[in-house]
Amino acid sequence: MHKQPKLTRFSENVLSKYQIYNSIFMTLPFDSISKTGVLLPLFHEVCKEGFSLKQNPTEIVETFFENYQVNATEEDKLELLFHFIQYIERQVVLFDAIEDASFSNVNNMDGVGTMRSTKETAVKENKKEALKKHLEDFKVRIVLTAHPTQFYPGTVLGIITDLAEAIEKDDLLLINKLLAQLGKTPFYKQEKPTPYDEAVSLIWYLENVFYHSVSDTYNYIQNNIFDGKEIPNEIINLGFWPGGDRDGNPFVTTEITLNVAKRLKKMILKNYYQDIRTLKKRLTFAGIEHVISELEVILFDNSVNPDLNTMIPLEEFKGKLYEIRNLLITEHQSIYLEEINDFINKVHIFGYHFATLDIRQDSRVHHNVFSQIVQTLQENGSTLFPNNYLSLPEAEQIEILSKVEDNVDISIFKDEMVNKTLGSVKAVKTIQEQNGEKGSNRYIISNNQTAVNVMETFAMFNLCGFAHNITTDIIPLFETVDDLMNAEGVMRILYSNEAYKKHLENRKNKQTIMLGFSDGTKDGGYLMANWSIYKAKENLTRISREFGIKVIFFDGRGGPPARGGGKTHQFYASLGPKIEDEEIQLTIQGQTISSNFGTLDSSQYNIEQLLSAGISNELFNNSNDIISESEIQVMNDLAETSYKAYSEFKSHPKFMPYLERMSTLKYYGKTNIGSRPSKRSSSSKLDFSDLRAIPFVGSWSQLKQNVPGFYGVGTALKKYEDNGEFDKVKSFYQNSDFFKALIGNSMMALSKSFFELTEYMAEDEEFGEFWNIIHEEYLTSKRLLLKLCDYDILMQSNPVGKASIDIRENIVLPLLTIQQFALRKIQELQKEDPINEEELKIYEKMVTRSLFGNINASRNSA
Numbered sequence: 001m002h003k004q005p006k007l008t009r010f011s012e013n014v015l016s017k018y019q020i021y022n023s024i025f026m027t028l029p030f031d032s033i034s035k036t037g038v039l040l041p042l043f044h045e046v047c048k049e050g051f052s053l054k055q056n057p058t059e060i061v062e063t064f065f066e067n068y069q070v071n072a073t074e075e076d077k078l079e080l081l082f083h084f085i086q087y088i089e090r091q092v093v094l095f096d097a098i099e100d101a102s103f104s105n106v107n108n109m110d111g112v113g114t115m116r117s118t119k120e121t122a123v124k125e126n127k128k129e130a131l132k133k134h135l136e137d138f139k140v141r142i143v144l145t146a147h148p149t150q151f152y153p154g155t156v157l158g159i160i161t162d163l164a165e166a167i168e169k170d171d172l173l174l175i176n177k178l179l180a181q182l183g184k185t186p187f188y189k190q191e192k193p194t195p196y197d198e199a200v201s202l203i204w205y206l207e208n209v210f211y212h213s214v215s216d217t218y219n220y221i222q223n224n225i226f227d228g229k230e231i232p233n234e235i236i237n238l239g240f241w242p243g244g245d246r247d248g249n250p251f252v253t254t255e256i257t258l259n260v261a262k263r264l265k266k267m268i269l270k271n272y273y274q275d276i277r278t279l280k281k282r283l284t285f286a287g288i289e290h291v292i293s294e295l296e297v298i299l300f301d302n303s304v305n306p307d308l309n310t311m312i313p314l315e316e317f318k319g320k321l322y323e324i325r326n327l328l329i330t331e332h333q334s335i336y337l338e339e340i341n342d343f344i345n346k347v348h349i350f351g352y353h354f355a356t357l358d359i360r361q362d363s364r365v366h367h368n369v370f371s372q373i374v375q376t377l378q379e380n381g382s383t384l385f386p387n388n389y390l391s392l393p394e395a396e397q398i399e400i401l402s403k404v405e406d407n408v409d410i411s412i413f414k415d416e417m418v419n420k421t422l423g424s425v426k427a428v429k430t431i432q433e434q435n436g437e438k439g440s441n442r443y444i445i446s447n448n449q450t451a452v453n454v455m456e457t458f459a460m461f462n463l464c465g466f467a468h469n470i471t472t473d474i475i476p477l478f479e480t481v482d483d484l485m486n487a488e489g490v491m492r493i494l495y496s497n498e499a500y501k502k503h504l505e506n507r508k509n510k511q512t513i514m515l516g517f518s519d520g521t522k523d524g525g526y527l528m529a530n531w532s533i534y535k536a537k538e539n540l541t542r543i544s545r546e547f548g549i550k551v552i553f554f555d556g557r558g559g560p561p562a563r564g565g566g567k568t569h570q571f572y573a574s575l576g577p578k579i580e581d582e583e584i585q586l587t588i589q590g591q592t593i594s595s596n597f598g599t600l601d602s603s604q605y606n607i608e609q610l611l612s613a614g615i616s617n618e619l620f621n622n623s624n625d626i627i628s629e630s631e632i633q634v635m636n637d638l639a640e641t642s643y644k645a646y647s648e649f650k651s652h653p654k655f656m657p658y659l660e661r662m663s664t665l666k667y668y669g670k671t672n673i674g675s676r677p678s679k680r681s682s683s684s685k686l687d688f689s690d691l692r693a694i695p696f697v698g699s700w701s702q703l704k705q706n707v708p709g710f711y712g713v714g715t716a717l718k719k720y721e722d723n724g725e726f727d728k729v730k731s732f733y734q735n736s737d738f739f740k741a742l743i744g745n746s747m748m749a750l751s752k753s754f755f756e757l758t759e760y761m762a763e764d765e766e767f768g769e770f771w772n773i774i775h776e777e778y779l780t781s782k783r784l785l786l787k788l789c790d791y792d793i794l795m796q797s798n799p800v801g802k803a804s805i806d807i808r809e810n811i812v813l814p815l816l817t818i819q820q821f822a823l824r825k826i827q828e829l830q831k832e833d834p835i836n837e838e839e840l841k842i843y844e845k846m847v848t849r850s851l852f853g854n855i856n857a858s859r860n861s862a
Contacts, residue, residue: 143239525646709749
């Protein structure tokens with residue numbers, strides 16, 4: 001029996017179910033205003049009609065109250081609006097749960113991009129041996145970051161999981177109870193989480209999802225591609241940033257880093273203990289039972305008390321599992337062999353570390369720290385650095401940095417940041433001793449601009465007792481357009497340095513380089529950021545090959561297109577032969593974690609999509625992956641034109657005031673969804689360079705303007721239309737998978753825009769002209785993207801993705817209206833003298849509360 005079209009499956013399994021369960025949800029009495037569920041649909045209709053009539057949010061809210069709450073007091077009105085927010089937040093959760101429950105019905109779990117499809121293609125093309133050989137080295141690393149644009153607390157995550165299961169089984173009684181529970185469960189925290197709290201929240205995904213989905217994928221590869229034989233490669237690695245990412249987060253301490261590493265080990269041992277308990281029920285055979293019992297006791301003791309430190313060495317642990325497997329094969333007819341193999345594979349993949357805890361710090365912080373280190377050492381009589389070190393030219397500083405070695409006493413440094421920075425280096429050694437080298441063996445230098453930035457980090461390790469045997473990858477992160485252009489020169493200096501070259505030899509001649517999207521897009525706009533990264537990858541591949549180094553690219557892809565997200569696997573499948581592709585490494589954050597990896601089905605599907613993208617690029621390469629010289633000229637021109645337009649827009653005198661006063665920018669810090677401050681410096685003045693990418697991108701998303709995902713694209717395409725050369729861009733689009741992926745993701749950003757929401761700003765005395773500039777670029781971008789793709793509507797080739805976006809945007813329309821209504825009220829109140837502080841506080845709370853549902857509905861908004 002043939003499957004119905006994907007859109008039909010989506011309509012039946014997601015849309016229809018949402019309508020049914022939402023109607024149940026709306027009748028549940030959660031509060032004293034029993035009519036909230038009845039009034040919300042009416043308010044929704046008033047919003048839709050109001051925007052079609054070009055009413056502003058204030059007029060829409062007032063129209064609703066005039067028609068449906070004639071005698072309501074101001075207090076009653078505000079209370080009802082807060083109840084609407086509460087309901088809509090939970091409608092988003094309900095839709096999430098239904099999408100999660102329907103994932104395997106809507107998506108073809110054996111279709112294109114899955115491992116089964118990849119294996120069958122390889123067999124068909126007589127490339128199975130080549131596929132095996134490739135998988136012996138190829139890896140995908142998924143890194144969960146400390147950028148929590150996902151605010152659901154653990155209690156709500158548990159409800160979503162249970163709700164998805166109940167929906168899958170059509171268990172109406174349980175669904176009803178869970179919806180009632182959802183209505184009464186708090187969604188937000190009164191206090192900001194600590195970095196440790198963030199880590200605990202994300203470890204939930206490791207133990208409940210990745211532990212199973214990663215091993216299931218690995219087992220499939222072993223059984224169906226390697227014919228049951230052992231694979232000399234984990235293939236899938238997990239990385240982890242909460243507790244290790246110090247960039248702009250003053251709350252990350254050495255103690256927190258060590259505690260997060262301890263927690264990771266505790267939770268992997270807990271999962272092993274649960275598995276060993278299950279195995280114990282099955283493996284009741286002579287010669288095996290006592291080995292299982294020994295492992296059960298030691299796993300229980302160490303998972304309950306991680307300070308016990310009585311776990312046997314990892315290789316000895318594996319040895320006991322191999323002993324059990326050999327006995328099963330030789331003496332017990334291989335009964336339950338599949339189960340013991342699954343457990344062995346988990347231990348092979350996750351070790352005692354579960355996920356590698358990355359350390360990250362900004363190069364500017366490092367530089368200041370290093371200056372303090374040099375001065376303090378000199379004051380304490382050290383001769384490691386000459387007196388004039390800080391004024392020496394870069395080349396001479398690098399020469400000194402490449403040779404220093406010591407095991408400094410951290411207590412001699414009085415500066416807090418020096419202590420934290422050196423403390424994190426020392427923590428790496430401690431974690432490696434307790435969790436194995438993979439527990440923490442990557443140090444990322446964000447905002448890396450020079451070779452000195454890398455060598456200062458290199459020297460810090462050697463000053464902390466590593467004695468030129470640094471068991472850690474030092475990873476420069478090139479972020480801005482200028483840094484991406486200079487990256488090749490930086491790496492040439494490093495590759496030419498004898499000490500650094502020796503370090504790379506110890507690291508198997510592999511160099512990981514991180515390329516950031518967030519600050520790249522913020523700095524240079526959508527097209528320039530993506531193209532700069534592509535070119536940087538080509539240049540860095542070329543120079544690395546020249547020096548005999550295997551370069552591995554780590555992408556700070558984030559969630560939305562504006563931060564490099566969107567249909568990520570399409571980018572990886574479109575890399576040409578000039579870009580090294582032995583590993584795919586990328587960050588996953590916020591709602592992208594829950595939407596792409598929140599359930600076993602979605603997690604396994606998206607892991608396989610990434611694996612298949614890397615395999616496809618290597619084994620099933622096609623001509624669409626190679627960009628011709630004439631197309632490079634077109635792309636260079638598009639990027640430059642776009643960059644100029646975006647730079648002019650960014651330097652507009654109203655750019656920062658508009659974000660500060662007309663958007664939700666300053667409210668992100670009040671949501672208590674993350675431990676980090678929303679900007680890098682502590683000054684009261686908001687400076688663009690200090691502004692973090694999440695509140696920056698997120699604020700445009702809340703405005704439904706999504707500027708970072710499209711601004712400059714329309715201007716660049718219009719240049720070709722005006723010159724009568726649009727066919728050049730069209731030909732490029734048809735011939736290049738890279739350009740197709742780029743355009744497709746920008747189209748997603750446009751699809752999530754809704755300028756009717758803020759159309760009232762066009763009449764604003766101060767910001768009207770600025771709003772019109774944005775709107776004009778939106779209209780131009782939308783028109784020309786449709787023309788480029790020969791589409792009638794945005795995202796025409798992805799009807800299911802578009803349908804999901806449309807429903808989500810429809811759900812939060814009243815929420816967006818309330819948010820804009822509250823922002824307008826705040827602007828009015830701030831003009832009064834004196835300001836009614838109490839009333840102001842209420843509307844500011846309304847804005848903050850409205851952020852949550854919008855963030856989660858967008859799924860990749862920041």
